[in-house]
Amino acid sequence: MGLLTIIKKQKLKDKELRCLVLGLDNSGKSTVVDWALSTYKDKPRQPVTPTVGFQIHTLPYGGHNIQIWDIGGQSTLRPYWDNYFDKTDVLLWIIDIAAAARVGESVSELEVILRNRDRLGYSCRIIVLLNKKDLVDNPTEAIDAMKQRLDEILKLENIPVEVKATDALSGHGLEELMPTIVGRGKRFGGLESTSGPLG
Structure with missing residues (x-):
């Protein structure tokens, strides 16, 4: 293999981003992915069914090829999530x-992942989407409470987390998602914590 071929392959690799989409089942992960594909690849919106296992999509954006890994969120699949952590650049948590009764469960699952940052990788950026805001009576109050809760969990950990309220069906709140994933957009306005382990 010649030097120019190696350099070319490295340049292509440098432009690849791996985005892992996780969250509980029925949180709207596949709907977020479907919105991105319809918006940036002109694919028609599809009826969304629960993801069993995983689906991989490649989305060109801003000179990057973003590999989107949409992983099923059923409780039986969650023990296998860490099999997908390697070489992840962005974790998109939905x-x-x-679903007020499941918010605590979702936050707990995220906390477990963040406690094991060595598996996910310390350079992996975290984006949290508070989805289905259109179905909440007082979305501002619910969103503020959720941000405060995440802040309390992460205050002992040096983990920058960006948080945004969204409605994946309409795409409201997702306008800056892809620029944020490639690191060029306005920050969603997330949480900055100090240092030290969770525990």
Whole structure:
């Protein structure tokens, strides 16, 4: 293999981003992915069914090829999530804020992942989408409470997390998602914590 071929392959690799989409089942992960594909690849919106296992999509954006890994969120699949952590550049965590009874479960699962940052990688950026805001009676209050809760969990950990309220069906709140994933957009306005381990 010649030097020019190696350099070319490295340049292509440098432009690849791996985005892992996780969250509980029925949080809207596949709907977020479907919105991105329809918006940036002109694919028609599809009826969304629960993801069993995983789906991989490649989305060109801003000179990058973004590999989107949409992983099923059923409780039986969660023990296998860490099999997908290697070489992840961005973790996109989706929370259904309309399902009040499951918000705690979702936050706990995220906390477990963040406690094991050595598996996910310390350079991996975290984006949290508070999805289905259109189904919440007082979305501002619910969103503020959720941000405060995440802040309390992360205050002992040096983990920058960006948080945004969204409605994946309409795409409201997702306008800056892809620029944020490639690191060029306006920050969603997330949480900055100090240092030290969770525990």
